[in-house]
Amino acid sequence: MKVHKPSEIPAQPVNAPLFTGGPVTRQTLLTPEASNNFNLGIVNFSPGARNRQLQPWCAQQNAHS
Numbered sequence: 001m002k003v004h005k006p007s008e009i010p011a012q013p014v015n016a017p018l019f020t021g022g023p024v025t026r027q028t029l030l031t032p033e034a035s036n037n038f039n040l041g042i043v044n045f046s047p048g049a050r051n052r053q054l055q056p057w058c059a060q061q062n063a064h065s
């Protein structure tokens with residue numbers, strides 16, 4: 001078993017359209033080299049940051065009709 005301490009894992013900026021309102025970082029716990037089947041990380045939201053609200057699939061379909 002490997003113990004991961006978040007204080008020892010560097011935070012990398014996440015620039016994705018999924019987030020809005022402020023900086024978001026990710027700390028990778030399980031790298032592709034460590035596992036071919038899993039991706040594991042800690043996502044950190046700064047004050048005001050959040051997931052962008054997504055429209056339900058049916059609303060997207062109706063908007064394009």
